[in-house]
Amino acid sequence: MTPTPAETCPDAGQWRAWLDDGPGRADARLARHASACAACQHTLEQVRENALFARESLQPLGPARPPTEAEIATARARLDDPAEPAAPVRLPAAASSRPAARFGQRWRAAAAGVAAAVALTGALLTPQGAALASQFLAQFRSEQLAVVEVSPQSQQAIQQTFQTLSNLGTVEHPQGMPTRGAAREASQASVSLQEASRRVGFQVTELAPGDVPAGLQPTPRISVFPGGTIRFRLDAAKARAYYQARGQNVNVPAKFDGAALVVNMPAAALLSYQSADPNSHQELVLGQAGEVTVGTEGNVSLDEMRAFLLDLPGLPADTVAQLKALKDWHTTLPIPVPVDKVQWQARGIETKGGKSYQGLLLNDNSGVGSAAIVQANGRIYGWAGSMKARDLLDVIKRTDVGSR
């Protein structure tokens, strides 16, 4: 039996829908057609097999169970949570019932960064004693941001631990990575916007003259911090001898011998808008950089190197715990935040054109400075200035972070 010539064969989509309709609601004409048309029987069989294959393949992707009532309530509460415990945030009363436009505790809990090595290498590059803005801006390196809270004690311990790296192997600064002094020197030289763009490898953005806060000169002084590569190459014998001499029992597997942690730091452009009044300390700095890449050379993976570095004696337990808690540590750069000096908040930060990006807002406890960092379009943008956070957010809303 074959369909009549006037009867058009249904397409695969109709057969697919027919399969999902179930016997009770399925179109009887299609059933008749299927029983009569060999071509459609073939099509139907193929559609059925594909549907079954997809169902069986996708079924394991689902969660083991739906969220519980308590989990739903927690998720709902997190939307409302306007303040983080360590970063008191004052929101306007009118907005209190509207969910905050930022990630709350989860972001913050996960917000504990990248590999310790990256964090601490970043810390090594931070010019000591620089102004508040420079301290913030020196850390604009990553492709995803997270906070690692550090106390003065843990900062000191981290610094000391990493100063011992040279006792475990060699720390190489080839390919133009500047010393702190050289970096500071490089930051003194002023370049054009075009030259800065060339050096960092993308179009550096600047504020339109009308968008520069009142009291600041509309034309920025532009400088570039050169990037480069740092290698920490482990010498197993040297490391064992060092720890033995100190009476510490540290396992240094043989395969780590000669392995290196490699950190590629991008060049960063800094646009400094300064006060027209030479006696004023008012300043706004806009920093822009590419992303850090980190990896290893030798017989160890990045995971193994990270685990080894995190287990080094001397690192503060709370810092290690924060770093180990990271979910996406391969792509997340920890921003060490000294909680005794700086309050922080993870939140959505709006830029020009209404585009919002997840980032960090920081404020020094003296109330004279604030900073923000976002990752946008594969780059890191940072703003720091001698102004209140709300005024800084206004400036950011007028900054075009462009597109990828």
Next chain:
Amino acid sequence: VLDVADPPAPQTRPAPRFDASRFDALFRRFYPDLYGLAYRLLGNRGAAEDTLQETFVRLSRADALLERPDAEVGAWLRRVCLNLGANRLRDERRARERLTRAGRLDLAAAQSDLGAPASLLLRAEERAGVRRTLARLPARQRDCLLLRHSGYSYAEIADTLGVAIGSVGVLLARAEQAFRDHYQEDSSS
């Protein structure tokens, strides 16, 4: 005190209307199913929760949308959730690619879970394979597959993807065919 308040709205602008009880009702109605959808797309609880958080934050800003019928809001939420999830996956993929290109990421080691039993690793690898295949599909096909196999009706899929309900069958059939072809291609390579 860290003052992060947005600047006060100009006096001439009417105060935003935000219906908190309506928002709550929508959250409770749609969150569980959206969680399943986001989890299927992203593969882990944290990413799914973060994506849903951002999705509902956006809903909270869309005052006019809150006044629309549930079905319309649901379609909008699914669309936003899928878009945000896809963006997240894309960003993660690009990040991995950059690191891999630079020879800086040992993916095999990074993705392994040395402490897990072999059977769990196998299942995890199968799920990863399915997600890799999904990532190769055109966005609309991928979304259609995820929606259908998350249990959404043809009408809901049509509303979410902005297509006629009569087109869902053909979109789904093509998506399933493409999925099978790509999956088998990946498995044999």
